[in-house]
Amino acid sequence: MRFFEIEAKDISELGDDDLRELVGRLCEAELVQAGLATSCVTWGGAQEAADGGLDVSVNETRPLQYPNFVPRSVTGFQVKKHAMGKASCTKEMLDKGSLKPVIAAIAHQRGAYIIVSGKDNCSDKMLSERLSGMVEAVASLPSKDQLMLDFYGRDRIATWLRQYPGVALWVRYKLGKPLSGWRPFGRWAATPVDIADEFLTDEHPCVFLADTAADEPQPLLSGLLRTREKLRTPGSAVRIIGLSGVGKTRFAQALFEENLGGEPLPKSSAIYADLGDDLLPSALELVGYFIANDIASYIVLDNCPADVHRQLQKAVSSSGTKLRILTIEYDISDDKPEETEVVKIEPSSESTVSKVIQLRFPDLERGNADKIAEFSGGNARVAIALASRVKFDETLTNFSDEELFQRLFSQRKGKSEILLESAEALSLFYSFDISHGDLNDELSVISSMSGIERRTLYRHAAELLRRQLAQKRGDWRAILPHALANRLAKSALENIAISEVNSELFKSANIRLLKSCAHRIGYLHDCKAAQDLAESWIVPGAPLGDISVCNSDLIDCLNYIAPVFPATVLSCLETASMQPAFATRSNPNFIVFVRLLCHLAYEDEYFERAVAVLLKFAEDESESENNNSIVARIKQLFSLYLSGTQALPSRRRSVIEGLLQSSEQRFHQIAFRLLDSALETGHWSSWGTFDFGARKRGPGWVPSNYAEQTDWYEQVIRLLERYLVLEHTSLNDFVKILLSSNFRGLWTSAGCFELLERIVNTYARAGAWPEMWVAIKNVIHFDSDRHESELLERLRTLEKVSAPADPFSEIEAYALTNTWTHVVVDAEDFSTASAAMHEKLMMLGEIASAEQSYIDRLGDRLWRTHIDSLWYFGKGLARGSVDKSAMFEKLIRQVEESELEEVQPILLVGFLHEIHEQNVSMFRAMIEMILHERKLAPHAVYLLCSSPLEAWGVIKLVELAKSRKVESWRFTHISLGRMHEKISDEMLVELLSILIELDGGLVSVVQILEMRFFIDHDSSYTPSDSLLAFGRQVFLIMLAMHRDEIGQISSHGLKRIAKYCLSISAPLAEISKMVSLICDGVTNYRLYSFEITDITSVLIKNFPELFLSGVFSGDEDDDVLAYTIFRDRGYGVKTSSLNKVPIGRLINWCNADRNKLKQLGSVVSIYLAVEPEDGLIENPKRVELSSHIKTILDAADDKTQIVDIIYARARPSGWSGSLADILEVRAHAFSELLHHSALEVRDSAKAKLALMEQSIRHNRARESEEHNRWEQRFE
Incomplete structure (x- = not known):
C-alpha cells in the first residue's frame, strides 16, 4: 500500500541505533509471518548482553519453512550506517587479521552472515564485489561452505520493508513522516x-x-x-x-x-x-x-x-x-x-488508581490521591482529570462529591452556569452530531429542547473538548467519561420538562436522537426523572405505546431504556405476546426481544414471567433450528454457570417441571434441552456480556461451595427420577437418554456417586437400560485414570450390575444401538472389533429366531429408527430360522400391526439379504408378499435392493414404476452402492422413461443418471446411444420447464450427465433446440442462467458456434441475453465458458465480421487471475489480460473499439470490497496495451489509462471518506 512505502533514500536518513533496530524489527516481523516466536531475535542496544560482533542475531531452533530476508535459522547481521565497499566488508569480518569467532560459530551452525549498509544502493556488479570481499574474509575457514554470505544495501532493505507495513510505520515515525x-x-x-x-x-x-x-x-x-x-x-x-x-x-x-x-x-x-x-x-x-x-x-x-x-x-x-x-x-x-x-x-481498585495519581502528580499528597480515587470509583480518566485541577497544598479530605464534581468541571476557570447547562443538555444524548446539514442538524434540535442557542451549544461543545470532558470522532461528539455524563444527564432531566424533551424527540426526523437519548437514559435507572421520561415513552400514543407494531429503531429505544424499569418493560412484552404474530420467529425482531427477555430474567422475581414469554417465542421454532436459536438462548438460563440469572435453582426446576407436565410434545422437547443444559458439568459458555444499563449484573447465581454444586445436580437428577417409573412413555425415553448421555460428567466431574448408584441399581439392572450400561463402560474406558481405585471399583460393580444378564437384555443392548457405540469402547482395533460386533449381532439374531417371544417383546423398537445393528440382527434372524417363511410372515405382521405410521425396515433388509444368499426363489416370493402390505409396500424398492438386482428384479422395478404406487424418490435406491450396474441400458431407459412422468420424477431420474455416468477410469462400460439420447431428452424437458419446477435439480450432478450426453457427437438438431430453449427461457425469465451453468458450460465448450449464433440472433435484446448467459455466472464460477474454447474456433465464427468481433469481445472474460489459486477469489491480487481478448484485439480492424471494451470491463458490474483496489489491479493489467505493436492501441490505451487512474483516485478518496464517516461513530 503506497501509504506505507519507504524509499531507499529514506533508509539513509536513519541513525545507527534506528537502523539497527529497523533490521531487528524486520527480523521479528518475518518470524511472525512464518508463525514463529520473536524471542530468538536480539539486537545491540536492546539487550544487556554484549553483541559479540553482531548487531542483530536470529537464533531459531527450528528450520525456516519459507526463508526470505532471514535466510537461515541462525542468521547474524552487521549493520552499518555508512557505505561499505569490498575492502570495508572484508575488514568488518576480521579482528586483527583473523575471522571474528562469532562468524565462525555461525558457520558451524550452517547459518548466514549478512552485512547491512544504510548508504549503498547496489547494482549487480557492486553487490558481486562486496560478496567477493566477504568470501575472502572466510577463505581459511574449514566450514566456509556451510556459511551463507550476503550483503543488503538500502535498496534491499527498502524492498524488505515493503513487506511489513507495521515496521514501515515505525520508520515513518522515526523520520517524522507519520501517516x-x-x-x-x-x-x-x-x-x-x-x-x-x-x-x-x-x-x-x-x-x-x-x-x-x-x-x-x-x-x-x-x-x-x-x-x-x-x-x-x-x-x-x-x-x-x-x-x-x-x-x-x-x-x-x-x-x-x-x-x-x-x-x-x-x-x-x-x-x-x-x-x-x-x-x-x-x-x-x-x-x-x-x-x-x-x-x-x-x-x-x-x-x-x-x-x-x-x-x-x-x-x-x-x-x-x-x-x-x-x-x-x-x-x-x-x-x-x-x-x-x-x-x-x-474499574480498577481504588489503591491502583491512587498509585496512578501519585505517579502522575508526585506533589499531590497521599490523602488527596486516595480521596480522588474514591470519588472516581476506579475510573482513572476521571481521577486524572480531577487531580490536574487540585493545588498541591490544598486538602480534599472533607470535600463532598458535589464539590469534587464542581472542581472537575470548572477546572480553575471559574464557575460558568451556562456552560454547565449546555453540558447537561448535551449529556442527555449518548452522542450528537455538530454538523449543520439541511436534513441533519442535531444541535438545533437540542437547542429547541433546552432553550440554549445553537451557536452557544456549538461553542460549549468545543470548550468541553478542550477541558477533556468530551470526545470527538469526526463530526460526532460525546460527553465522557460516563460517570460525568450520567451525572450531568440527571441534572438535565431535573431542569428540562419532559414535555419539552418529547416535543422534539417524538418527531420522526429525530429518531436517531431519540435512540441516543434512550441509550443515555438506560444508564440512569436510579434517577426518578429518568424513570418518568421512560414511562412517558410507553404510554398509549407515545412511540413505544404498542411495542407489537414498533419498527427496529423504536425497538432499539426499548432495548436501551429497559434497565430503567424492567418490570414495566416485562409487562409490555407480556401484553404484546398476546398478539398471535408477535411471539414467533416470523417476527423480524424476534432475536432482539429474546435477548431482552433473557436480561429481564436475571432477577429471581421476574424469572418465571420472562421465561413464559420466551417459551411463546420458542414454541413454533423447529427442534433442529441452529440459526439464532431461541431455545439455545433459553438453555443458558438453566446452566449452572454463566446462566445470566439470579433465579434460584428451585425456581428453575419448577419451570422445567411445568414443561414436563404439559401435554404438548414441543414443551417436552424444550424441557429436554433445558435439562441437558442443567446437567452440563463443563465447557460452559455465554452468548455475550451480562451488562444491563448501569445495573449491577454478573454471570448469575453460582454455588458458593462444592456441596451446593453437588446439590444442583442431584436435585435435577431427582426431578428426572420421578419419570423413570413411567415405563413405555416418551418422557421415560427422554429421561433415560438424558441421564445416560450425561452420566460421564455427573459421575466424573459432579461426583453424584451415591444417587447414580441408586438409580443404576434400581432401573438399570441386568441390561434393563442398555444406554446406561454403555455410558458406564465409557467412563471406565475414558476416565479410569481420573478415579481412585475405590471409585473405579464402584464403577466396575455398576457395569456388572447394568450389563445384560440374559439373551433378551443382550439383544436390547446391542441390536437397538448402533454398532459403533460398542466398538469404540470395547476394542483396540476398530475393524477387528467391528467384524466381531457384526458376528455377535448375527448370533443374537439366531438366538431370537429360536425364542420368538423376544421379537414380540422388542415390538415397535425394531422398526422405529434406522439402526445399523438391526441389519446384522435381521441377517442372523434369517440364518437361524428353521421356518424362514413363517418368521418372515411374523415380521410382516408385526410391522403392519404396529402403531407406527412410518417404519424403518432395515431389519428386513438384512433378513432378505441372508434369504437371497440361501434361496433366491424364496427371496422373490417374499418380495412379492411385501407388495401387498400397506406399510411395507412403499419400501419395496429399498427391500428389493437388499441384494444384487437380477432380471426379474429389474422387471419388478418397471412394474412398480408403472403402478404409480411407489413415490418416485424411492427409486433412487438403485443409484446407491452400484445397484444400477446390474440393469442394462435398455431396461434403465424403460424404467427412467416411466419415472420421469411421476411427481418429482425428474429429480429422481437426474440422481440415477448422475450415478450411472459416474464411471471409473478403468471401467469397460460405455453408455449406449439409447441412454445418451434419453439423457438429452431429460435436458430438453428440463429446459422447457419453469425454474421453480427444476430448482431441486440444480444441486445434482448435471455436469457429469452433460459430459456424456452433450458430447461433440450429439445430434446438432437436438443441440440447436436446447440452445433455443435456453435463449428463450433466459430472455423471458423462465430460466436463470446461473442455475443451468452445468449444462451451458458443456454446450459452449462443445458447440460454441451454435451457441454464439443462438445468442446473437439479431434481436435488439441480444446484448442483454449475452451478458446474462456468458457473464452472469453461478457461484464460484469466475471465468466465462467461452475462455475454455480454443480461440481459433471463436475467431473463425467471427469470420472477420467487425460486429461479431465486438460481440465476442464483450462476452469473453478479459481480466483473469495470474495465480491459479486466486482463480476463485472475488478480487484476485494480480490479474492479466486474457489471451482470448488479446487475440480478438489483434484480429479486429477497428482496434480502438476493442480497447474501449477492455476499458469498460475494468469496472465490474458488481463487487465486494474496495472498487479502487479492483480498478488498480486491473489498471496494471490494462497497461500492457501501452506496449502493443499498433499505434492506435497504444494511443487509445494511454488515454483510457489516464481515465482509469483518475477513477482510482476518485474512488479511493470516496471510499476513504465513507469508511471514516462510518468508523467515526459512538453508537
Whole structure:
C-alpha cells in the first residue's frame, strides 16, 4: 500500500541505533509471518548482553519453512550506517587479521552472515564485489561452505520493508513522516512523556473473559496473559470493552510489553489507530490490503464501533489470513460477535488508581490521591482529570462529591452556569452530531429542547473538548467519561420538562436522537426523572405505546431504556405476546426481544414471567433450528454457570417441571434441552456480556461451595427420577437418554456417586437400560485414570450390575444401538472389533429366531429408527430360522400391526439379504408378499435392493414404476452402492422413461443418471446411444420447464450427465433446440442462467458456434441475453465458458465480421487471475489480460473499439470490497496495451489509462471518506 512505502533514500536518513533496530524489527516481523516466536531475535542496544560482533542475531531452533530476508535459522547481521565497499566488508569480518569467532560459530551452525549498509544502493556488479570481499574474509575457514554470505544495501532493505507495513510505520515515525492516524507501538494510552508509563497491577479482579465460568472477573495480569494467548492465533479477533476511563487502551498496550510475565506479543508487528481520528487509509482499507497480501500483523483499533468490528472480523475470519484484530470500545453490546473473544475491563481498585495519581502528580499528597480515587470509583480518566485541577497544598479530605464534581468541571476557570447547562443538555444524548446539514442538524434540535442557542451549544461543545470532558470522532461528539455524563444527564432531566424533551424527540426526523437519548437514559435507572421520561415513552400514543407494531429503531429505544424499569418493560412484552404474530420467529425482531427477555430474567422475581414469554417465542421454532436459536438462548438460563440469572435453582426446576407436565410434545422437547443444559458439568459458555444499563449484573447465581454444586445436580437428577417409573412413555425415553448421555460428567466431574448408584441399581439392572450400561463402560474406558481405585471399583460393580444378564437384555443392548457405540469402547482395533460386533449381532439374531417371544417383546423398537445393528440382527434372524417363511410372515405382521405410521425396515433388509444368499426363489416370493402390505409396500424398492438386482428384479422395478404406487424418490435406491450396474441400458431407459412422468420424477431420474455416468477410469462400460439420447431428452424437458419446477435439480450432478450426453457427437438438431430453449427461457425469465451453468458450460465448450449464433440472433435484446448467459455466472464460477474454447474456433465464427468481433469481445472474460489459486477469489491480487481478448484485439480492424471494451470491463458490474483496489489491479493489467505493436492501441490505451487512474483516485478518496464517516461513530 503506497501509504506505507519507504524509499531507499529514506533508509539513509536513519541513525545507527534506528537502523539497527529497523533490521531487528524486520527480523521479528518475518518470524511472525512464518508463525514463529520473536524471542530468538536480539539486537545491540536492546539487550544487556554484549553483541559479540553482531548487531542483530536470529537464533531459531527450528528450520525456516519459507526463508526470505532471514535466510537461515541462525542468521547474524552487521549493520552499518555508512557505505561499505569490498575492502570495508572484508575488514568488518576480521579482528586483527583473523575471522571474528562469532562468524565462525555461525558457520558451524550452517547459518548466514549478512552485512547491512544504510548508504549503498547496489547494482549487480557492486553487490558481486562486496560478496567477493566477504568470501575472502572466510577463505581459511574449514566450514566456509556451510556459511551463507550476503550483503543488503538500502535498496534491499527498502524492498524488505515493503513487506511489513507495521515496521514501515515505525520508520515513518522515526523520520517524522507519520501517516494520518496510524501509529506503531508506543504510548497509545497517552501517558505524558515525562511520566513513567508503568502498567500497574494488583490482585483486584477487574478483567472478565466471556469464556470464564467463574462468577468473578480475574486480576489484571491474569487477564492480560490469557488475552495474549487468544491473540496469538492467526485470524483471531479480540474485543476489549469497558467504560471510558477504566484503562482499556493501557491494557492493550501492555499486551506488547515485556516484564509482565510470559512472552509479549511482538510490538514490531503492532499497528494502532484511534477511529475517532481521520485515518488515511481507513481501517477497512488497511485490513483489506493486509488480507490481500497475507501480512501477519496485529491491528489495534481504539474507539471501534461494534458493527465496524463485525465487518472487520468477518473479513479476517473468512480469509484464512495471519492478521489479528484487536478492537477497543466503551459501548457494551448485548451480544458477543461471532468468532470474537470478548474481554471486559471493569474499574480498577481504588489503591491502583491512587498509585496512578501519585505517579502522575508526585506533589499531590497521599490523602488527596486516595480521596480522588474514591470519588472516581476506579475510573482513572476521571481521577486524572480531577487531580490536574487540585493545588498541591490544598486538602480534599472533607470535600463532598458535589464539590469534587464542581472542581472537575470548572477546572480553575471559574464557575460558568451556562456552560454547565449546555453540558447537561448535551449529556442527555449518548452522542450528537455538530454538523449543520439541511436534513441533519442535531444541535438545533437540542437547542429547541433546552432553550440554549445553537451557536452557544456549538461553542460549549468545543470548550468541553478542550477541558477533556468530551470526545470527538469526526463530526460526532460525546460527553465522557460516563460517570460525568450520567451525572450531568440527571441534572438535565431535573431542569428540562419532559414535555419539552418529547416535543422534539417524538418527531420522526429525530429518531436517531431519540435512540441516543434512550441509550443515555438506560444508564440512569436510579434517577426518578429518568424513570418518568421512560414511562412517558410507553404510554398509549407515545412511540413505544404498542411495542407489537414498533419498527427496529423504536425497538432499539426499548432495548436501551429497559434497565430503567424492567418490570414495566416485562409487562409490555407480556401484553404484546398476546398478539398471535408477535411471539414467533416470523417476527423480524424476534432475536432482539429474546435477548431482552433473557436480561429481564436475571432477577429471581421476574424469572418465571420472562421465561413464559420466551417459551411463546420458542414454541413454533423447529427442534433442529441452529440459526439464532431461541431455545439455545433459553438453555443458558438453566446452566449452572454463566446462566445470566439470579433465579434460584428451585425456581428453575419448577419451570422445567411445568414443561414436563404439559401435554404438548414441543414443551417436552424444550424441557429436554433445558435439562441437558442443567446437567452440563463443563465447557460452559455465554452468548455475550451480562451488562444491563448501569445495573449491577454478573454471570448469575453460582454455588458458593462444592456441596451446593453437588446439590444442583442431584436435585435435577431427582426431578428426572420421578419419570423413570413411567415405563413405555416418551418422557421415560427422554429421561433415560438424558441421564445416560450425561452420566460421564455427573459421575466424573459432579461426583453424584451415591444417587447414580441408586438409580443404576434400581432401573438399570441386568441390561434393563442398555444406554446406561454403555455410558458406564465409557467412563471406565475414558476416565479410569481420573478415579481412585475405590471409585473405579464402584464403577466396575455398576457395569456388572447394568450389563445384560440374559439373551433378551443382550439383544436390547446391542441390536437397538448402533454398532459403533460398542466398538469404540470395547476394542483396540476398530475393524477387528467391528467384524466381531457384526458376528455377535448375527448370533443374537439366531438366538431370537429360536425364542420368538423376544421379537414380540422388542415390538415397535425394531422398526422405529434406522439402526445399523438391526441389519446384522435381521441377517442372523434369517440364518437361524428353521421356518424362514413363517418368521418372515411374523415380521410382516408385526410391522403392519404396529402403531407406527412410518417404519424403518432395515431389519428386513438384512433378513432378505441372508434369504437371497440361501434361496433366491424364496427371496422373490417374499418380495412379492411385501407388495401387498400397506406399510411395507412403499419400501419395496429399498427391500428389493437388499441384494444384487437380477432380471426379474429389474422387471419388478418397471412394474412398480408403472403402478404409480411407489413415490418416485424411492427409486433412487438403485443409484446407491452400484445397484444400477446390474440393469442394462435398455431396461434403465424403460424404467427412467416411466419415472420421469411421476411427481418429482425428474429429480429422481437426474440422481440415477448422475450415478450411472459416474464411471471409473478403468471401467469397460460405455453408455449406449439409447441412454445418451434419453439423457438429452431429460435436458430438453428440463429446459422447457419453469425454474421453480427444476430448482431441486440444480444441486445434482448435471455436469457429469452433460459430459456424456452433450458430447461433440450429439445430434446438432437436438443441440440447436436446447440452445433455443435456453435463449428463450433466459430472455423471458423462465430460466436463470446461473442455475443451468452445468449444462451451458458443456454446450459452449462443445458447440460454441451454435451457441454464439443462438445468442446473437439479431434481436435488439441480444446484448442483454449475452451478458446474462456468458457473464452472469453461478457461484464460484469466475471465468466465462467461452475462455475454455480454443480461440481459433471463436475467431473463425467471427469470420472477420467487425460486429461479431465486438460481440465476442464483450462476452469473453478479459481480466483473469495470474495465480491459479486466486482463480476463485472475488478480487484476485494480480490479474492479466486474457489471451482470448488479446487475440480478438489483434484480429479486429477497428482496434480502438476493442480497447474501449477492455476499458469498460475494468469496472465490474458488481463487487465486494474496495472498487479502487479492483480498478488498480486491473489498471496494471490494462497497461500492457501501452506496449502493443499498433499505434492506435497504444494511443487509445494511454488515454483510457489516464481515465482509469483518475477513477482510482476518485474512488479511493470516496471510499476513504465513507469508511471514516462510518468508523467515526459512538453508537
